[in-house]
Amino acid sequence: MHEEIPIIDAHVHVIPTVRGRNRFGKVVSGRCGCVNCGAELVPMLPTTCVDSNYPVESLFELMDRSGVKQAVLLQNPTLGTCNEYIGDCTQRYPDRFCGVIQIDPRDPLATETIRQFVSPQHHTLKMEMSFDWGWTGLYPDFRIDSAEMDGIWQTVADEGLEVIIDPGPPGNLGYQVEGFDALISRMPSTRFVLAHLGYLPADQLSDTVALKRRQSLLELGQRDNVWLGLSAVPTLLEESYPCPEVARLLREAVGLVGAEKLIWGSDAPVTLNLHTYQQLIDTVRCDSDFLSATQKRRILHDNAKTVFRGLNNQ
Template sequence: MIDAHVHLWRIGQNGCTRPTSDMTPIYRDFSLDDVRQVVGPADVGQVILVQSQENQTDTSWLLSLPRDSLIAGVVGWADLLEPDAAATIGRLASNPRLRGLRPMVQDREADWYDMPELDASLAAMTALQLVLDALVRPQHLPALLRLALRHPDLSIIIDHAAKPIISDLSAWSEQIDLLARLPNVACKLSGLLTELPRGAPADAVAPIFDHLWNAFGAERLVWGSDWPVLRLAGDYASWLEQCRQLVPSTHHQAVFDSNARRIYGIQE
């Protein structure tokens, strides 16, 4: 089984500026050994490490970690708007661990993905078979749809289901349906608990899951924990079990393992 969304960081090192001290449950270093202690009892054999900082230092650190069978791959960061971004992407991709890139768009303008300056970077990613991890909110989905149409051979996976607002899923659901019609777009079952309003029960994510399941189906949903950020809202074992209950057992192999391997190009 693969956890497709795990973070590591060292506070104040490797370009780490987040989390901040007010985020008490996660304001400490998290190492691969910490991950091992959490995923081992859950029978998770590999994880995809995802950048948490908007700089090259963090990505270089993740790519330079000692070889370990727990690491299935790395989703890093690069400035996709730099004039020489394609060369930077090529250099990063020379490390076979790199399986994708994640621009941190969640707090950017709604039309960020419309910028034509991105096209050369996205073409380079497509040529190198790198996945675009889309860290976005619902207001970014129309531009992400236009990007997916412009780059039909670019593999895109929507992180945290685009952080839907549980009290108003109408616009989100319409855009998700449009994106799900495109074969190059997939979605992560990750980060949903931390987006719930304070005090909301964990099962409040059920209508979100139901919509994602109907839109993407069993072959384009990928499970991820978003650990250790998950600690702000829940624990690893409970989130995994909740998703196991939501996903029909006949599709566990796909959602919890083989979809991630196929989308990110990870060998057995």
């Protein structure tokens, strides 16, 4: 039997309806987990999502079945912007959720949007940099540390927000390690989370160039104001449970940055196509015997409480 550990899901999605865009075109809800992406019908969510959405009520049921007490609600451009919906979820359930704000970095009203939605429970900015899912697919010349972003980063600093960055896989346009480094260095009081543990997909597992690039990104986690998110690692690796490769990568990350700099998240519901929610939790809770009970608690609960102020306002 595993020791009882409180759990926070620090990377999960609620989706009132899919209404987004990416480099393939518009993305809108279809049926039974599929979405219309550009000219194609693409499986994305579990087939049990009959209307290809994932409302907060579905997340509640998932969390309660697995003993997950709190969650951080994320967005990305492919699924669509739902600042109003996430803000409403955090206001209705302040003891369960904090939320992430999404802006189009090239929207002239981006800074106004941040100020409009920021609250004690809605207190993090997400930058989806990935080419397939995010801003570099829409704006191939976009750089996270460019002068055009100065107003946004000043607003983040003024409001004291946390920042989540999803880089996409090594080699894609969003994997701007040098830009992340520069941004993190000039904003030492801002807490950053780099998602997906360096984002290593199955087809790059033996790619020495990709692995070297990923190592450079992971080393940013040694900075005082940077944490590494663990969401979707089993799914990206396309590894069947109990996921020994995930355990190996987790052990390496603990050796590199320490358990106090790692934060678990599920990236549900997309990840539920390959793994159950319980399996995603158990990759840390039950299947990483090299972790002490204290380290597991840090990864599954304490570190998220340290980073996300909105989890402490109930």
